[in-house]
Amino acid sequence: MxxxxxxxxxxxxxxxxxxxxxxxxxxxxxxxxxxxxxxxxxxxxxxxxxxxxxxxxxxxxxxxxxxxSNVSHSFSFTPATSIYVQCADDAEIGRLYAELSKDGTELMPLDNYGFSTRFAWVNDRFGVSWQLNLA
Missing domain, CATH: 3.30.720.100 (Signal recognition particle alu RNA binding heterodimer, srp9/1)
Known part of the structure; x- marks a missing residue:
């Protein structure tokens, strides 16, 4: 880096x-x-x-x-734009899910959705949207 x-x-x-x-x-x-x-x-x-x-x-x-921002806005983050994380293993997706969903909003709980055996979508406590996928 x-x-x-x-x-x-x-x-x-x-x-x-x-x-x-x-x-x-x-x-x-x-x-x-x-x-x-x-x-x-x-x-x-x-x-x-x-x-x-x-x-x-x-x-x-x-x-x-x-x-x-030093200016107050009527908008914030939206799930329409998210950070997509390709997780290496079940331990990683579980750890990220636990930390990022803490005090946040669960959009899709960690589960098997057919397109992925382990996937979750959360808005974290700051409003940033994360999609977590097990490769």
């Missing part, structure tokens, strides 16, 4: 005050993950002091960016 090998497309997540908490959770769940840089709002700046002005992080080797 190096900035020199930037991917052309980067997922950008806009939170409303919980970006750092989300990054910390996400990077703890996936190998090859780390927070690269975080810039916080300072006193008398546009955003709430200490909230994330801009951050870059890797999840499983993929680059993501996020912010805490």
């Amino acid at each position: 190096t900035e020199g090998n930037q991917q052309k497309l980067t997922t950008f997540l806009m939170f409303q005050g919980r970006a750092e908490e989300a990054m910390t959770l996400y990077t703890s769940l996936f190998a090859d993950s780390e927070v690269l840089d975080v810039t916080h709002y300072g006193p008398n700046e546009a955003g709430a002091e200490g909230s994330v002005q801009h951050a870059t992080f890797f999840l499983a080797g993929q680059r993501f960016m996020c912010i805490d």
Whole structure:
């Protein structure tokens, strides 16, 4: 994971005050993950002091960016766009499902749906949508 090998497309997540908490959770769940840089709002700046002005992080080797919006919006995350995770084994899908669904919303509980023997779709506690599939 190096900035020199930037991917052309980067997922950008806009939170409303919980970006750092989300990054910390996400990077703890996936190998090859780390927070690269975080810039916080300072006193008398546009955003709430200490909230994330801009951050870059890797999840499983993929680059993501996020912010805490300093503007209140009438929209948030939607399940129409989700992060799709191809899990290596039953232990991984079970662990990710437990952590990502905690205090979130279960859209499709972990089960056999015919198209996959183990699949789940959840909105996590921050509103980000995740599809978990056992390869």
